[in-house]
Amino acid sequence: ILNVEQSPQSLHVQEGDSTNFTCSFPSSNFYALHWYRWETAKSPEALFVMTLNGDEKKKGRISATLNTKEGYSYLYIKGSQPEDSATYLCAWGRSGSARQLTFGSGTQLTVLP
């Protein structure tokens, strides 16, 4: 199993702070990178699917960038709110792998009011 690493494992920020976290993945045989948001007692929900080097995606206050050559993606949250508290998962799709995703263990974000 090829590793997908996320850092930090957990993060506490104050309401209104901006924050970012990292997903590292193998740069060879890259096909796609997914970001999911997973709130406690709910199921993971897709935020972004990115496939091209240099891709930038944005949804409200959340954005993500992708560098496939060096094997990393950043997720940014601007002006964090308590409702942003969740675990953020990234998942790497490898070419030729029949749509299998390899997930990282997530970054758990807590936004303090």
Add this chain to the structure above:
Amino acid sequence: EAQVTQNPRYLITVTGKKLTVTCSQNMNHEYMSWYRQDPGLGLRQIYYSMNVEVTDKGDVPEGYKVSRKEKRNFPLILESPSPNQTSLYFCASSLLAGGPSGYNEQFFGPGTRLTVL
């Protein structure tokens, strides 16, 4: 409402007693998958299916079976559960074609928390 459903949501059982966790989706998705989630580890894929009667092993298939007789259903079978299969299980589905490079977002069910004593 477009959704993935799983049943049961919670199950406590004993070692060796066969069980089935059902998964159903109403989005006409070709791709379905089972994951398990354990503390400190990412979601790990157990089995996946690209379409009816097409299934394949994921990263941690030992001790599990699946079937895909209908497009909407993808049950997970534990023939002889053991305590190391205590985990949180998620079913997910997605379209196969039409998205960016064919890798579409996955839609997850609500999860099944299984405890094997």
